[in-house]
Amino acid sequence: IAMPHSIRQRTNPNSPYMRKNGPKWRNQQNSEAVNPTNAYEYGLSFPTGYTAFKALISARVVSAIWSHISDCDETFNYWEPGHYMLYGKGLQTWEYSPKYALRSYTYLLFQLVPAFLYNAVLRPDKLFIFYFQRCLLAVTCSACEVYFYKSVCREFGIHVGRLTLIFQLFSAGMYVASSAFLPSTFSMYMTMLSIGAWYHRKYELAVFLTALSSFLSWPFAALIGVPIAIDMLFMRKDLMKFTKWCIISLCIILLPMVRIDSLYFGRLTVAPLNIVMYNVFSTHGPDLYGVEPWYYYVLNGFLNFNFIYLSALVTPIALLAVSKLVSVNARNPACLPYSLSILPLYLWLMVFTLQPHKEERFLFPIYPLICLCGALTVDAMQKLYFRVFVRTGQHYLHHTSHLVFPTVFITSLLGVTRILALYKGYHAPMDTYMELSKMTAEGNLPTLNYFNICVGKEWYRFPSSFFLPDDRWNLMFLKSEFRGQLPKYYAEESGTSIIPDYMNDVNKEEPTRYGNVTSCHFLVDLDLSTSSEFEPNYSQQIEKWVLVKSIPFLDNYRTRKWVRAFYIPYIWEKNVVWGSYNLLQARKMRVQPSKY
Template identity: 50%
Template sequence: MVKGSTYFRLRQKSIKYRKDIKIKDTKKGSKQPMKQHEISSSLLFPAGDTAFKAILSARFCAAIWSHITDCDETFNYWEPMHFLVLGKGLQTWEYSPEFALRSYTYILFHAVPAVIYHKLLQPNPLLIFYFTRCLLGLLEAFFEVYFYKAICREFGIHIGRICLAFLLFAPGMFISSTAFLPSSFAMYMFMGACSAWWMQNYNLAVFFTALGSLLGWPFAALLGIPIAYDMLINQKLYKDFLIWSGISATVILIPMAIIDSFYYGRLVIAPFNIVKYNVLGGAGPELYGTEPFSFYFINGFLNFNFIWLLALISPAAIILCYLFVPSKQKSTLTLPYWLSLSPILLWMAVFLFQPHKEERFLFPIYPMICLCGAICIDIIQKLAFRIWSFFQVMAPSTHYLDKTMFIVYFTLIVTSSFGISRMFALYRYYHAPLDLLMEVNKYPNEFKVSEKSNISVCIGKDWYRFPNSFFLPNTNWEIRFIKSEFDGMLPAPFSSNENATSVVHSYFNDQNIGNPDMFFDINKCHFLLDLDLGKQTVLEPIYSHMTDRWKIISSYNFLNAEKSNPFFRAFYIPFLSYRYISFGNFSLLQTKYKIK
């Protein structure tokens, strides 16, 4: 084999990973290896380095072009990081020492590289944002290629390469891969845990599970139950499980408790606090809205299109495979299908029935959705070949892949087309807030505003679309919230005291009760971000129409979902979509008062 080649041709002598069957597998009743004709002799697949380059390219595209889909990412992660790196930022009630639901250790994991970058090069704050996103994309790429290699080993190269294609073009991966969220971090670690598990590196699987659950999102521990079951029930690895559980807890939880307690000014174990709030008698997340049972099914199709449907029917496909496909074509290397895929079933069983649903709650199982879809396609090929063989005499050397690859090609063309269409739609329809804040970022240089000027950039009803303070030119520019119809609780600036993270503010609560002290006087705003969708109220006028008070600096299209066709607002079809959708104007307005 030539090192560095894009693809390797699979031959019997050089098979490293099992394809659809194992080289070590034997015919029933025989100890002899399977013959050459029973293995497809021309299976092409990306090598590890090629897969890494493809994945990294896709993740860097996500880092640059993906918008922030969840205000929780902005206010609970980017804003505290802005405070740790640059000394100013917005604080939410979850970071109030009274509640201490979030971990500063998780923020520091991302902030330390940003601080080093800032100290060495003194970049524009906006570059720190994209630098961090690219680092997340790089981390994701490492775990994703590890996941791909483990799939090739456990499920076969054919399933591995289909899964790789699904991962590259799935909008769900585009959204989640570079999101600064614990659920995304849990996704990275779950890929690592599953990969180590399938490669029988149980100790590493335990550590990755603990890292994703403790440093990331506590509920991700649910995904580790099948690994624990395999270790304790099947493998009888009691000692290894206990030792590595203890090592993981010591290495991760103790430093977390020390760091978080330092910042909060009291003993804090953040993972326990968030579980307590959500499960053990706290106010609960239902305060922030509930969604119908169908929410995840619709959201799953938007993020994975037909891959999602394939994943949903994969359990039925596996049963059919056991019933109608010869045993030599349905084996995996170490684990039965039901155990390998049980994490996604457990996750869906729990989260489908929670009243409070959010897109990010499914992030940890996104890679597994792609895997289930790939397994389903492989089984469909095998079943199609079985049906074909009943009606036509096949040569002894015929392999099911030789006759059914058109199914894969058709599926990849359809799913990739829908995936790219969805990603284009997300960028074209929802990227305006980031584009407008980039206009703000370059304002001081273009209009020669002194860096010492204290500038207030205000936002009203669209407060949840604010990307984060890294988009502001420097720390003398601050985001301010003005009065709107929203009456819930808003973030507030961190205290300017040295012990800012341990200060208890009286206006924070865990009941989502708003406080008028959060609002800024609109007459003191230098800039205003406002979306005009053709509707207004007394508290939410269309400010861009107030030409005596404001002038429009820049304006971008933003989707008006209520006046747009549901299909065409979800997927972008060139030359056609704009006939069926409507836009509002997201504008950057400047006061006509002189900026000092």
């Protein structure tokens, strides 16, 4: 197994690496990462791009296969329309009604092209399509992360780059976001590419990728590009290049997008404009879907990145302390000022913290920047420690490794324990719905023209129609304590262009969505030993239902927050309170459970 090349190997003209590959950094004099003098002073090992890619893709494929869908928006606004485009059947939310048209079919087409080809050529099971698509997202994320890693090494140095890579590799936040089928995840990919291009001084590419993120996935991702625009317009005075590439991006991305969406919706549609108008200028907007306190992102950030997130919050202070207290060589003037290069993170946090409606996915686009700024803070702490306690020596990295290794170990361990907590506590819905495919494959179902699988309070954990064996299966909603608007099935003919009945943009409950429990063949429910008028404990109604499958599911209400946050062996087993995620079969229908 080849070890990663060190800077000494990469810069020594007599090394085999240099003889084979040539001095790749010869022309990169604007990077503080590539100072040959410093390289000779200390041998700093770091992963090559290929090594980093292998490590990242291993972690991301694990996410693609074992992470659960944590946000119902991913299911109903992306997987379900995607299922409709592939198979002609799926659930439609009000955002896809031509009357409102907040979502873009172009984005879905762009993401699902490989799935279309895979399905057309091999006709696999729908579950294979689901996980195939997720694995593609994992590969895409890994490639973007490698580019970002190389860019960080170039702009901030090898040490900051390798810390950033490690933080990304083991963070629960990147685990959750990397394979999610969400616009905010695509914007995260584009953040890594656009910021990476910016750090490489490829301004044309940076502008184009920012536009791709803003138009195709999420208009608010344009906020990430504000510092790039500041750099081009006010520092480099390059108005012509900025304007030129804005126009090129508009023509290449937005115009075809408007054409495609208009064909699907049956009327002129500019989806990015519609979503901005609804979220910013409407009288109701996103606040209808819940509001959170200002500290929501602090708590959520700690869960997903632990101390890395807290470190990222104080990066400007740490860098200021280094500039005032530590006598270091001045940064290469070709490097971007810190006040600009890390500005996207704090600009994003400021804007989204001020919004009443907060969601975990809203921070996905800045997840890589959290890792970067966390790494910058650790690097700054090393310099400060060296200045205060050592003062003399060859290089601060020689004398501060005892600070780095515990930091990396603790943050990585916390990240892994959070990932394990998510899997062990909340993966049950995915496994429960897989049971349906097993039963179908084993021939344990009666010959019926259709099957109704019902959900009440557990509607938002439905993992998508990809988990229903074939087109005979229908999801049916039962009335619960939830009082918002639920999706409905697309019309069979011209489903994307027909304005569906009984849809609104104010999250008002639509009683027409509910079916009768007597029509259910199967029912999925969470048994927490509680019941109410609209949420009876179906699992206890043994005269009506037979238990087919039961999987433990963490009870959030009866488990302390500090216990459920991270998986700690023995403590979890002793303190976590479990419910049962149950697949129930109506007694009126004779069905044999699967063998496994």
